[in-house]
Amino acid sequence: MEIDNRMLYSQTHEWVLVEGKNAKVGVSDYAQKQLTDIVYVELPAVGTHLTKGKSFGVIESVKAVEDIYAPISGKVINRNQQVMDKPEMINNEPYNAWLIEIEIENPEELKELMNPEDYKIFLDTEGGRW
Amino acid sequence: MAKRTPLYNKHLELHARMTEFAGFEMPLEYSGIIDEHLNVRNNVGIFDVSHMGDIIVQGKDTEKFLDYFLPTKFSSLQEKQAKYSSYLNEQGIMLDDTIVYKVNNEKALLIPNASTATMIYNWIVEKSKNFNIKIIDRTLLYSSIAVQGPKSVNVMKKITDYDYTKMGSFTFDFISLKDIETRDDDFLPYNKIMVSRTGYTGEDGFELIFSNEYAEDIWDILMREGKEFNLKPAGLGARDTLRMEKGMLLSGQDFHMDKSPIEASISWIIDWDHDFIGKEALLKIKDNYQKIFRGFIMIDNGIPRHGYKIYKNGNEVGYITSGTMSPVLKKGIGLGYIDKNLKIGDTVEISIREKLLKANVCKPKILR
Numbered sequence: 001m002e003i004d005n006r007m008l009y010s011q012t013h014e015w016v017l018v019e020g021k022n023a024k025v026g027v028s029d030y031a032q033k034q035l036t037d038i039v040y041v042e043l044p045a046v047g048t049h050l051t052k053g054k055s056f057g058v059i060e061s062v063k064a065v066e067d068i069y070a071p072i073s074g075k076v077i078n079r080n081q082q083v084m085d086k087p088e089m090i091n092n093e094p095y096n097a098w099l100i101e102i103e104i105e106n107p108e109e110l111k112e113l114m115n116p117e118d119y120k121i122f123l124d125t126e127g128g129r130w
Numbered sequence: 131m132a133k134r135t136p137l138y139n140k141h142l143e144l145h146a147r148m149t150e151f152a153g154f155e156m157p158l159e160y161s162g163i164i165d166e167h168l169n170v171r172n173n174v175g176i177f178d179v180s181h182m183g184d185i186i187v188q189g190k191d192t193e194k195f196l197d198y199f200l201p202t203k204f205s206s207l208q209e210k211q212a213k214y215s216s217y218l219n220e221q222g223i224m225l226d227d228t229i230v231y232k233v234n235n236e237k238a239l240l241i242p243n244a245s246t247a248t249m250i251y252n253w254i255v256e257k258s259k260n261f262n263i264k265i266i267d268r269t270l271l272y273s274s275i276a277v278q279g280p281k282s283v284n285v286m287k288k289i290t291d292y293d294y295t296k297m298g299s300f301t302f303d304f305i306s307l308k309d310i311e312t313r314d315d316d317f318l319p320y321n322k323i324m325v326s327r328t329g330y331t332g333e334d335g336f337e338l339i340f341s342n343e344y345a346e347d348i349w350d351i352l353m354r355e356g357k358e359f360n361l362k363p364a365g366l367g368a369r370d371t372l373r374m375e376k377g378m379l380l381s382g383q384d385f386h387m388d389k390s391p392i393e394a395s396i397s398w399i400i401d402w403d404h405d406f407i408g409k410e411a412l413l414k415i416k417d418n419y420q421k422i423f424r425g426f427i428m429i430d431n432g433i434p435r436h437g438y439k440i441y442k443n444g445n446e447v448g449y450i451t452s453g454t455m456s457p458v459l460k461k462g463i464g465l466g467y468i469d470k471n472l473k474i475g476d477t478v479e480i481s482i483r484e485k486l487l488k489a490n491v492c493k494p495k496i497l498r
Contacts, residue, residue: 033147036147036158036159036162036163036367037162037163037164039164039433039455040431040432040433040455040462042483058483060433060455061163062163062164062167062367062371062454062455062457063158063163063367063370063371063454065433065435091162
């Protein structure tokens with residue numbers, strides 16, 4: 001299971017990559033492995049406001065449908081059309097296949113996410129939601 | 131604690147992702163569901179299906195009992211013929227589907243699903259009280275491996291000495307393996323395993339049934355001899371997507387003690403020219419049912435899933451029981467029940483996360 005050291009992680013296995021005032025959001029290697037072959041991604045339109053902890057889209061594999069949850073609050077300023085066209089990118093390179101870019105609303109929320117070390121412990125102990 | 135098949139350690143060696151299914155720890159995937167799926171369509175795959183039931187019926191009244199017990203007229207089958215069938219209750223409702231194998235007039239093998247094997251065993255016991263038969267449950271003593279795909283026959287030719295032009299679809303035989311000497315029991319003859327030309331993928335394929343002790347060796351032989359045909363192991367994930375493309379029912383999902391074979395679009399399993407459990411009820415259902423099992427191919431971008439509702443002109447007309455993204459068609463596909471007056475080729479709408487998305491109605495066998 002790979003964990004990218006640049007990211008912060010949520011308990012629902014989304015990652016957050018902070019880039020100044022904005023952040024990219026994707027799902028972890030653990031998440032993509034649990035999902036199996038990903039074939040469909042549904043993402044919110046640019047301009048949509050996301051609330052931390054609420055579902056903002058779905059990822060579908062051949063076998064199942066899973067919600068993806070906003071790891072932080074903020075406005076969607078970009079979504080990754082490439083991943084929508086080729087959802088298997090999430091399986092192949094989970095840490096490059098960002099889903100959406102958010103304008104960070106409240107930097108304090110970032111503190112509630114796990115750093116890579118804590119996420120590793122989380123995976124080893126509590127496991128996942130799937 | 132989940133049960134394990136004799137091939138459990140083989141799955142771990144191959145780094146399969148395991149999942150619990152019908153009380154068994156089974157492989158979900160090895161190299162990936164889509165990869166395994168396409169390899170079965172193009173080459174050959176092997177599946178551990180040891181979790182399925184194996185119930186032997188033997189004795190003087192075997193024909194008489196199975197004729198009464200199944201909608202299939204067992205007595206009209208040839209020796210070494212197999213047939214897809216179903217266990218019905220008096221209401222004409224399917225308790226499970228099955229394959230029935232006729233060894234001879236006094237011996238048959240039934241293969242119910244893993245999740246229902248115990249219930250079906252008890253059902254047979256209950257219904258056979260007045261018949262002179264013996265029922266032997268070999269579910270936990272026999273293993274089976276399905277060899278499926280257009281190149282499966284090449285693999286079978288390598289591991290056995292047998293003329294497979296003599297084995298048509300849905301027939302079987304007892305065959306020797308080149309590399310292993312197998313012991314006999316009261317069902318399997320000395321040095322023979324059971325090989326049937328059957329499967330659950332819609333491809334040419336075989337199912338091998340044998341005693342547990344040979345499971346690992348036979349798996350290894352298949353892996354070794356199949357290499358040149360690009361044989362790969364395949365898990366329950368691919369088994370599910372393969373059967374969906376071909377419109378094959380999954381017991382407990384596409385029907386669950388709530389459907390007759392008529393509604394499930396398998397009326398062809400019913401031989402009306404004999405009396406059997408549920409016949410009277412079926413004669414009534416025949417003219418009075420509302421919904422029928424169909425396939426659906428998405429026109430819009432979306433994937434139907436179990437429980438999604440189907441609409442036509444704003445009216446609810448049915449529901450999805452199985453769905454996935456077809457690895458071959460690369461479109462969302464589904465199976466489910468809709469009003470019987472809707473026709474093949476009609477456009478309906480499937481409600482996917484509050485959006486109504488268009489799909490075409492087709493026969494259950496979506497992939498022709």
